[in-house]
Amino acid sequence: MEKKLGVYVCGGCGIGECVDKERLVRIAAEEYQVSVVKTSPAFCLEDVRLIKEDIEKEGVNAVVIAACSPRVNTDVFALPSATVERVNLREQVAWSHPPGHEETQSLANDALRIGIVRAQKTRPPTPFTEANERTVLVIGGGVAGMTAALGAARSSVKAILVEKTPRLGGFAARLWKQVPKHPPYRDLEEPGVDALIRETEAHPDIQVLTGAEVQTIAGQPGKFEVSIRRDGEVRSVTAGAVVLATGWRPFDATALERYGFGKSPNVVTNVTLEEMARTGKLTRPSDGKEVKTVAILQCDGSGDEANAQYSASVTYLVSLKHATYIRERCPDASVYVIYRDMQTPGMYEYFYKKVQEDPGVLFTRGTVKEVLPDAAGGLVVEVEGSPLGGGVRLAVDLLVLATGMVPVASESEGLNLAYLQGKGLPVSKYGFADSNFLCFPYETRRTGIYSAGCVRKPMDLTAAALDGSAAALKAIQAVEKSSAGAAVHPRVGDLSYPSFFLQQCTMCGRCSQECPFGAIELVPEKNTPFVVTNRCRRCGICMGACPVQIISFDDYTVDMVASMIKAVEIPEGDEEKPRILVLACENDAYPALDMAGINRLQLPASLRVIPVRCLGSVNAIMAADAFSRGFDGVLLLGCKSGDDYQCHFIKGSELLATRMENVRETLGRLMLEPERATVMDVEISGFDRLPDRLAEFVASIKAVGLNPMKGF
Amino acid sequence: MPSSVESHRGILVVGGGIAGITTAVEAAEAGYEVYIVEKNPYLGGRVAQLYKYFPKLCPPYCGLEINFQRIKKEPRVRFFTLAEVDKIEGRPGNFDVTITQRPRYVNDRCTACNACVAVCPVDRPNEFNFGMGTTKAIYLPHEMAFPMKYVIDDRACRLTECAKCVEACQYNAIDLTMQPRTFSLKVGAVVLATGWKPYDAARIDNLGFGKYPNVITNVMMERLAAPNGPTKGKILRPSDGKPVESAVFIQCAGSRDVNHLGYCSSICCLASLKEATYLRDQNPSAKAYVFYIDLRTPGTYEYFSQKVLSDQNVSIMKGKVAKIVEDPQTKQLTVEAEDILGAEKTTLTVDLVVLATGMASSLEGSKLGAGVTLDKDSFVVADASGEGIFAAGCARSPVDVATATQEGTAAALRAIETIQIAARR
Amino acid sequence: MVWVQWGLKERALGNSSIWLCHQCATCTAYCPRDAKPASLMAALRDYSISHYAVPGFLGQALGDPKYLPLLFALPTLIFLAVLAWLGHLTALPEGRIVYSRFLPILYIEAIFVAAMTLSGLAALGGGVRYWQAMSRQMGRNGHGPGQALVPTLLAILRHRKFRECEAHPVGIRETYKRHLHTTHLAVFYGFLGLVVTTTSVGIGIYAFGYLTPWPLWHPVKILGNVSGLAVIGALVVFGYRRIADKEQAGKSTYSDWLFLDILLLTTLTGFLSELFRLADLPGLAYPIYFIHLDFVFFLLVYIPYSKFAHVVYRTAAMLHAASET
Incomplete structure (x- = not known):
């Protein structure tokens, strides 16, 4: 079906006062020959009807709405029979730049160009619906x-x-x-x-x-x-x-030999004690004598790295339960619980209090220094670091080691x-x-x-x-x-999925290695990749990984991004008008830019923002292309990586960081300064410092000078 | 279908915090209709007021943003803000729910352009910031509020007597004659x-909250550290606005205590360690001291505690704080406590005291009586409550975010089970 | 508290804290577990008195109601024996009531000096045993009690510790703590006043031959009466508050009541003796005086074993604590 664009430039919420709407209308109509171009003081209100009429009567099937951020009015502008591109003239232009300024206008112009190009290049995806077993x-x-x-x-x-x-x-x-x-x-x-x-x-x-x-x-x-x-x-x-x-499996207690495990049969794990309680035999393993004194050692925390430290919140409850078993079975028994920090969160505190009230259960913070056999066939447990003061020596029949749970x-x-x-x-x-x-x-x-x-x-x-x-x-x-052929979280409902232009595939396998979800397999022997569609989360990391850029989605392609980059007008040789391409993660960095606007913080006017599904979907070649197009700098805004990663696709920002090495190499070959391409961690709530950080980057670009390749 | 076997596929979710939102989107994405009823003018609940989550020290809005995107894309989720449930009647598969929605005075035409705020003559205490700072009577609850619509506080606004905002609004979005409406849903x-709500720290009479300005609560600390908070993210002393050089965190302030909350809120130890990192991130010389009974770091949070405590300027002391004395001139606070492991009394003089107050159930004194069994602390006894009525997150017991999302997801399934079983009957 | 739970008796009893505690009950008010530490401390004090008592059996006897008749029997028998020997058991002295005619001061002094020397030694013995225990359990730093003596005594005279209880009152519990300082102060100085009165009377008699009874306007007499009234007043308040505050301060024990009652009855019988003497009712006056003497004996001679021993142990604890720093 042939594409027919409609461009709708909104003047509401201060956009009309900030930029010249007519300029934008002319760009759509003249530069891109869009036949349906309209303006309104507020498209989100009654005038959304105008757009709907154009879809019905004019056959418009690709709508470009230059108004507020795509993060708002999503429901109002959800137009079922057309693709919708949103151009953010409100939060990221009118609310974050001085009104009536030349640079503000050219920012708005470029934003519209990027939007129109995107609308031209996007195709409605065809879902994959062949996997529908429900069991x-x-x-x-x-x-x-x-x-x-x-x-x-x-x-x-x-x-x-x-x-x-x-x-x-x-x-x-x-x-x-x-x-x-x-x-x-x-x-x-x-x-x-x-x-x-x-x-x-x-x-x-x-x-x-x-x-x-x-x-x-x-x-x-x-x-x-x-x-x-x-x-x-x-x-x-x-x-x-x-x-x-x-x-889970019980933690291997043989690592706890220093507490006498394996040396004395009277040192048992909590799993064994549970078994003893269930079978009704709460006796001393060495000689079958009824247990009168029991120590429960809660080996947990930093003091005891040998154990599984992460299961303390369960094993503590088990220890309290075990203390109760022993006391219920033998009312004259004493139970000593040796612990570091009692982990009884929530309502379990009441259970702890109940056990504490039992005079036969004695708690002390501390660690076990040594466990030795005593003459009576029992054990002597020497506790140190107890607030009771001094060393505490406990003569017990049984020592229970509260071992952890290993998945x-x-x-x-x-x-x-x-x-x-x-x-x-x-x-x-x-x-x-x-x-x-x-x-x-x-x-x-x-x-x-x-x-x-x-x-x-x-x-x-x-x-x-x-x-x-x-x-x-x-x-x-x-x-x-x-x-339904739709993605699950986080791009839930997304019907697109990657396809491969295999004629150019080098069979390097990188896409299959980098996919965080294992969605790309290789054809045996041929080593050509294919996507196992429903495993795919639609992040586009494969698209960023492919060294020959043969992977694309129906509505998100290498060519689309390249064309959007090309759409930006690069002023020639004006030191005060650098152009910086910003590829921003749409999940966190892009909302942070919006947030700056909502707070009416001023952003540098030289940035041209293109949202991406994940920084991981950014291909090194895309960034390098920007420089050959005359951009003075490329800024990649994305989530934190590492152990405490914030990437919604787990690995995206981490992979991008390694790819940036290639970009810097490319820059070197082009005789450009590597710092022109920079990755910046931006948290969604980091909007307060964002303007300064962006301004600093612009200043650093100005300091190294304009891209000498401009105009080539 | 005769009404006696009538059953509905809809699910009512009471509360639009992280647990409720999770229940709603998870159920909707599995194909069920969901209604969220939220008391506040925005969704997001308590986590919206947090600066960061432990242990990743990541912003709660990262996850909320995704969830809001899911709601925006999912027509099966409908929500009512400023709304409360009056009563729930009926039986599994066929509940009749009566809801009252308070007037927002701002309709769906609001574009969030902010013109109204510029003309509003009335200030009100900023509840989102726990009373620190003010907003106008017409306000956006916060910049990430969802829905992004303004709201009028009718306890502060003079409504039609003033109406300056009505004039300022180009979009006819303000209606000062809006009335509460009551409606019912079948689910x-x-x-x-x-x-949950923060336990009232003023009831802990030996710790000086409400008496000394530099004694604050852990939730206030979240707002002080948040970039959209009253100090734009700078941790300043409330008494004089000076940067905080030292702070004492008092754990179990009103928790695990028969005189206050008898249970453990399970998150406060980690929250304080997290808040210590806020202070440390801002000020390389700042010192943080944590007084605790047991350092509760369930599961892998143990590693978070180890990481924070590897900072030389964060120290912990096992002991209960006996009292706090304020220097009337400097407003410095002297904290007296017993250091149990050192077996001696210890005193510390600091700029700020943060009380790790616990989480009290929002259902305390609730009218949601019928069919819901509450324990003595007003938490829902899940499997004792009426069939077809479930609880998730802090309505069940005080929990962290990871558990709230877990329970939200689980509750979504339990609700679906109910609907399916009722439909087959 | 935990020591007691764990049965670490020596450690608990050898700690100065149990006697440094002035039962302000703040701990009980704030205890998150409702464990009533104040009551535990009180019980520990009771226990430590009998634990350190010399000889031990007297410590036991004072703590157990069943020995009460026996304890009263001792002074009663002594005084009866003296009276029998004087012949006053069969015939009361004629004429104006003069107690020294009934039981000459010299006899009383002799009995009391002898008994109190013994009890003084016993008290000293108990104090020393406690001091040694403290030194064992809490360590010593080489300082003797000497340096700390004056400040400690001053602290006692000023009742500084009780003031601390008052310094941070807690809500409704305020009434309980506010009275502690004033009431104890009244008993303390009232009792001191009575001691001064008795001493002055002794000095008056022996040094100046100034025979009893002295006229009511005499300053020493006034001091005695005022002190007596102060003690009675304070004791009534104490008794009332013990009942009223039992939720906050913890339940009172046998030894609490015994001490309170003996002190009250001693003072009351003293006043009654005075009143009956003034009313010239020999039939009532002499028996009451006899009972009064019994109580005085009980009170003073059993000092090391009753709750009154706190004068010894608390002073020791305060001295120990003060000499540590």
Whole structure:
């Protein structure tokens, strides 16, 4: 279908007072031969009707609205039968630049040019809708897994539950009691796992496969090809999404030999104590004597790096529970709890208080210096650093080591993904599935695969059940979106996906390596890339990675960005009018620029801002091109990278930073100063310092002088 | 369909903070209609008032922005600001909810051009900044407010008696005769994500809040450090506006305390460590001291605490603060506490004292009575509450953001389960 | 508190804090766990008195109501024996009521000097044992109590510590703490006044032959009466507040009440003796005087074992604390 543009220049909110609208109208009409160009004092109000009329009557199908930021009035300007490009004349021009100034006008002119070019180049995407299996595969039959399977089934989505052991229940089935979860949060409760097992096994929409393991998972959301081995037989199933709930393993206590573990049978782990309580044998392992004095050592925190430090909030509760077990079983027993910082957040504080009130449970902060056998067959535990003062020596029958919880590594078991990038979920430096874990805890780096329960982070049964529900929801969502060919978070609903102009592919494989989501595979032997569409999050990092720029989306292409860069008018040889290309991450940096405008902070007029999906989608060649086009500097505004990355696509800004090395090299070859291309971390709330930081960059460009390649 | 088996696919989410927003977008993206009812004139809740999140020290608006984009793109999410739920009646699959929406006095025509503020003659205390500073009676709650629409505070505005803003508005966006409206919705399930409020620090009578200007609360510290706060992000002493050189953070100020909040708010230790970094980032010579009972750093937050404490200028002391004395001239504060590990009394004289006050349930004294079981601290007892009514985030118990988003997502599924089960009946 | 929980008796009892505490109950008011540390401290003080008592069994006896008759029996028997020997058991002295005719001052002095020497030694013994325990548990820095003596005594005379309790009152608990300073001050100086009165009377008799009873207008007599009234007044307040404030200050123990009652009854019987003497009612006056003497004996001789021992232990603790710094 032929493209017909309509350009709408708004004069409201101070735009009319700041820039000459007629100039903008002329640019659209004369430079770009747009036949439908209109102005209004406020297009967002009644006059949106004008745009709608043009779409209906004039056949306009690509609308350029030069008004406020695309971040506002999204609903007003959502016009179903046309593509809509927004040119930000309000926040980033009128509100952040002096009115009536020549440079302000040329900024507005260029912004409109960029918008028109973008509208010309964009194509409505055709969604991929061939993967629409709805069944959810749940791996792991513990509380998290069972809750996930039930959550899907109750929500009218079928589930297959694969459990490695012969029966469901997971670790919860090995518990004697669980910590209080109901007011007044003082008394231990039944784990209640039997009822959950019964419901799971009875649900007609859940297929339970115990004694089974997932052998491989290939494919994508909406169409995961899963092979499951059970009783020596391998069966194939198709699943729409996967919940990984493989749980945890106890920390290997052999590393805690210095507390006597392995040396005396009377030094046991909390897992063993749970077992002792459940089987009713709270006796001294060495001689079967009833235990009268027990020390529980909470090995946690910086003082004890040998243990899994991140599970203290669960293991503390377990220790309090164990103290209660012992006191309930033997009312004349004494329990000593040696700890660093009591981790009983939330309502668990009431449980702690309850245990504290028991005169038979004695707490002290401190560390264990030494554990030695005593003459009576017990142990002497020497505690140091106690506020009780001096060294404290405890003669006990049993020492319980509160060992930590280690997540089952998905790389080595459970998932077995047939992905080029590896078998498991990529993990953060702490060993848990990598994600933006604060805001979007379930968004792993393997689209359609969600982790839940203790494999995601250490948690108690209540939290594991919630986690199972949450992961099931994400799985249902993945199924819904995949069948519509739409992206999931964070570009939810995006129908575009990358395509490759393979004739020019050098088969370097970089796209498949750099994709943070493992969405690009290589054809075996030929090594040509292809996108596994529903794994794709549409960030465009592959587009930035490709050294020959053969990757593009329907509505986001290398050519489009290059043309937008070209659209900017470069003044020749005016020292006061440098031109700086700003490629800004649309998630954080772009809103920060808006925020500066809302606060009426002044931005340098020499910047030409092009929003990008992610800094990772910026190709080194794009930046280098800008210099050959005569730009004096290129500024890349994006999110923080590193361990505490803020990139919505995890790796984007980090990858860009390495690519910038190439850009600087290119600059060197062009005899240009490398500092002309700079990456800047911009947080969304960093708008206050942004004007100064930008002005500094402009000043530094002015200091090195104009780009000598101008006009070539 | 006869009304006795009528069921609805909609989900009511009470509260538009991080937990409520998460519930709403997650449910909507799975294909369900959602209504958010929010008391404030904007969505975002408490996290909108935070400068940074621990442990990544990243801005909450980064995640909120994404979520707002999701709402903007998702027609299945509808929201009502300045609205509160009067009552919830009915049963799973078929709830009747009555909602009252207070007048905003500014309609959807508002373009956020700011012309009204320039002419408004009335100031009001800035609630968003916990009373530090003022705004005009017509105001934008904050620059990242969603929806980006102005609002009039009718406790301050003289309404039709003044009407200067009406004249100034070119877009006919102001209607000073707007009245409260009550309406009802039919939904299949309800998620309470009503969140929390800071515990009233003035009730802790030995720590001087409300008496000494340089004793502030942790939430006030967030606003002091935020670039859109009352001091434009500079941490200054309230008494004289001088940069803060030293600060004491008092943990469990009114928490884990039978006289105040009996529970632990679970985030305050980390929040104080985080706020210590705010101070340290601004001032290379500043010193921060944290008095605590137990340093609670659940999960991998342990590593955050290790990182902050590796700074020589951030020190922690185990002990409860007994009292604070103000020097009437300098307004410096002397904090007296017992250092338990050092087994001695310790005193420190500092510029600023930050009370790590806990999170109290917003449901305290709520009229959302029917079908909702609250514990003695006014948190929702989730599985004891009526079938089809769920809770997420700080409506359930005091939690951090990661847990609130987890529970929000989980509550979305539980609501969907309810709807599906009711539909099959 | 934690020491007690852990059963570390020596450490708890050898600490000066238990006696430095003046029971302002701020700790109980603010305790986040509702653990009532003030009550614990009070109990520890009771316990430490009997723990350090010389001889130990007297310490036990004062802490247990069942030994109360026995404890009263001792002075009663002594005085009865003297009266029997004087023949006053069968016939009261004739004429104007003069108590020294009933029981000559010399006899009383002799009994009291003898008994109080013993009890003084016992008190000293207890104090020394406590001091040694403190030195053991808390360490010593080489300073003796000498340097700290004067400031400590001044602090006691000024009741400085009680003032500190008053310095940071807490809401509704204010009433409890405000009275502590004034009331204890009244008892303290009232009791001192009575001691001065008694001493002056002794000096009057032996040095100047100035025989009792002295006229009511006599300054020493006035001092005695005013002091007595101050003590009674303060004790009534104490008693009332112990009941009224039991939520805040913690429940009162047997030894609290015993000490309070004995002190009150001693003063009351003293006044009654005076009143009955003035009213010229020998049938009432002499028995009351007898009872009065009993109480005085109880009060003074059992000092090291009753709550009155706080004069020894608290002073020791304050001295120890002061000599540490």
